[in-house]
Amino acid sequence: MSAEKPRTLFDKIWAHHVVDTLADGTALLYIDRHLVHEVTSPQAFEGLRVAGRPVHRPDATIAVVDHNIATDSSRRTGILDPESRLQVETLEQNVAAFGVPYIPLLDARQGIVHVIGPELGLSLPGMTIVCGDSHTSTHGAMGALAFGIGTSEVEHVLATQTLLQKPAKNMRVTVDGQLPMGCTAKDIVLAIIGKIGTAGGTGHVIEFAGEAIRALDMAGRMTVCNMSIEAGARAGMVAPDQTTFDYVKGRPHAPQGEAFDRAVAWWSTLPSDPGAHFDKEVSLRAEEIVPMVTWGTSPEDVAPITALVPDPDAADDETRRAQLQRMVEYMGLTPGQKLTDLKVDVVFIGSCTNSRIEDIRAAAAIAKGRHVAEGVRAMVVPGSGLVKQQAEAEGLDRVLVEAGFEWREAGCSMCLGMNPDKLTPGQRSASTSNRNFEGRQGPGGRTHLLSPAMAAAAALAGHLADVRDWQPVGSA
Amino acid sequence: MKPFTTLTGVAAPLPAANVDTDKIIPARFLKTIARTGLGKHLFANMRFNADGSEKPDFVLNQPAYRNAEILIAFENFGCGSSREHAPWALLDFGIRCVIAPDFADIFHNNSFKNGILPVKLPREICEKLMEDAKLGGNARLTVDLERSVVIRPNGEEIPFAIDAFRRHCLLNGLDDIGQTLQHKSAIDGFEARQRAAQPWLYG
Numbered sequence: 001m002s003a004e005k006p007r008t009l010f011d012k013i014w015a016h017h018v019v020d021t022l023a024d025g026t027a028l029l030y031i032d033r034h035l036v037h038e039v040t041s042p043q044a045f046e047g048l049r050v051a052g053r054p055v056h057r058p059d060a061t062i063a064v065v066d067h068n069i070a071t072d073s074s075r076r077t078g079i080l081d082p083e084s085r086l087q088v089e090t091l092e093q094n095v096a097a098f099g100v101p102y103i104p105l106l107d108a109r110q111g112i113v114h115v116i117g118p119e120l121g122l123s124l125p126g127m128t129i130v131c132g133d134s135h136t137s138t139h140g141a142m143g144a145l146a147f148g149i150g151t152s153e154v155e156h157v158l159a160t161q162t163l164l165q166k167p168a169k170n171m172r173v174t175v176d177g178q179l180p181m182g183c184t185a186k187d188i189v190l191a192i193i194g195k196i197g198t199a200g201g202t203g204h205v206i207e208f209a210g211e212a213i214r215a216l217d218m219a220g221r222m223t224v225c226n227m228s229i230e231a232g233a234r235a236g237m238v239a240p241d242q243t244t245f246d247y248v249k250g251r252p253h254a255p256q257g258e259a260f261d262r263a264v265a266w267w268s269t270l271p272s273d274p275g276a277h278f279d280k281e282v283s284l285r286a287e288e289i290v291p292m293v294t295w296g297t298s299p300e301d302v303a304p305i306t307a308l309v310p311d312p313d314a315a316d317d318e319t320r321r322a323q324l325q326r327m328v329e330y331m332g333l334t335p336g337q338k339l340t341d342l343k344v345d346v347v348f349i350g351s352c353t354n355s356r357i358e359d360i361r362a363a364a365a366i367a368k369g370r371h372v373a374e375g376v377r378a379m380v381v382p383g384s385g386l387v388k389q390q391a392e393a394e395g396l397d398r399v400l401v402e403a404g405f406e407w408r409e410a411g412c413s414m415c416l417g418m419n420p421d422k423l424t425p426g427q428r429s430a431s432t433s434n435r436n437f438e439g440r441q442g443p444g445g446r447t448h449l450l451s452p453a454m455a456a457a458a459a460l461a462g463h464l465a466d467v468r469d470w471q472p473v474g475s476a
Numbered sequence: 477m478k479p480f481t482t483l484t485g486v487a488a489p490l491p492a493a494n495v496d497t498d499k500i501i502p503a504r505f506l507k508t509i510a511r512t513g514l515g516k517h518l519f520a521n522m523r524f525n526a527d528g529s530e531k532p533d534f535v536l537n538q539p540a541y542r543n544a545e546i547l548i549a550f551e552n553f554g555c556g557s558s559r560e561h562a563p564w565a566l567l568d569f570g571i572r573c574v575i576a577p578d579f580a581d582i583f584h585n586n587s588f589k590n591g592i593l594p595v596k597l598p599r600e601i602c603e604k605l606m607e608d609a610k611l612g613g614n615a616r617l618t619v620d621l622e623r624s625v626v627i628r629p630n631g632e633e634i635p636f637a638i639d640a641f642r643r644h645c646l647l648n649g650l651d652d653i654g655q656t657l658q659h660k661s662a663i664d665g666f667e668a669r670q671r672a673a674q675p676w677l678y679g
Contacts, residue, residue: 150585151560323493
């Protein structure tokens, strides 16, 4: 028997899930887990109803509300906005009619779909995972193939548990070395996007590799994979290893006992083989990464916190110059201004990028014994009810509240401007979310993306700040 | 889905790269349970002032482009979220074809599912088409999917590449789900094998 061609992590998971191949090479790909939320599913269920089709595998499907719910106490007395209420009620009617498991708003397990998947053991290594949300790439941190789909494809998966897909190309981003003090997974991924651009990964699945990625905990890996889509990639992944297996073990929907051992044996075969072919390779040195912040309205417009606002007139071509000019105007910046001189109105710590317990610990460590600057509204929104419980058990909520932060209920909150948590026109935010597009956090809002520790430092300083100048009180 | 065969119409020039889905349809308009009716919110933040009045400079507010059926843009069109509301809004406005140097993957996929043809052409050709489009109603473009060509107002034909399966579905207005269900026995077989090997994925 001849030796098999070395394969990537993506190649292996793909090959395991091909049900059939069409004449032109399009694959019918089996989907192991389908996460459903209220915004991108109503039209899909309606399509099933019209065609008289059932949900093929309710047991592989899970629904939750996260995008347009309130994250304050008002959620207990019903949703005020009539359109949001209709969307949530529609989901509730649909899951009941089609027999889909559902985590309701007031359940302790409710939370952002990309936080609860891994947390509940619903997202496992080796799986194919989809959701009608681009940040489904997050689950790739488990060593899974996870990607966002549109509503027509949501309907397709509900009806058939498959998708028609062309294979993606393989790309590897290697980050070797050790991260310097003050830098986190968020700074790694922002540095990567700054290097390859928002279309740098188009058509590819990115495998994140190297010593600095291996050293990340699962929350950090999720942050990196979460923003793969901001680099244009179809998905991001990290090979499963002992860190992954330790994380999965004992989670409610993970295999238990002997089944867990069998699963680990299979998951251990998934990492890319030595010599596997990548169509594109990029590498970074972790030592060279500094705390990052975006200054423009695309995630690729990112710079070290020590940098200055760029001058559009220094651009190489007219299209870029016009683009920079538009960004500088929209963001209310002056070329040559220090980024650390930008005063912030709002600080948002949350979103599927950075709302896990590790993120909240990082923010609380900086905030402890200090206070939010005058005139700044700072909010911490845990990613799930279980993250919230854990943070409260550790006393992090008290640390944050004493420091002047709002401590909220779980949800997407101010990441995307479709629930009550929004910026008002002209407000500047330091945000741990994933997109700084014009109007993303509310019409006219100005977003700077950064890590939870950097966000906490900005809240305390009242302006964008270098977290290295704001190390925990009492630390050397 | 409405088949796409040949389209002749006015093309609106949108000379920008990275036109993201939050620009195409801001999140506050995603609170709908229908696929239709989103055209009035297409490019809302670029098209309308806060008081709802039109921004006269925006291309789709100019008389020549109010009935545009084709959009010409630059790189990475449709980047950002997976919201299918973006192609729904374009379609509801009347846009059936977007021409750009490249597209974000999910938007590209979503377009085909809704009878919108995304055409990838090199930057320099998009620049020429952008100039054609600036002539408004005086310069209609034709997009012929049957022959896979774009025809400029001067008669020049520009061929474009397109995936054969997607072309077939678009030309015939075919529903993916119906086609996939023809593979039902393959899906059943896959599930039986997977259930035996990885029972933890079931139940």
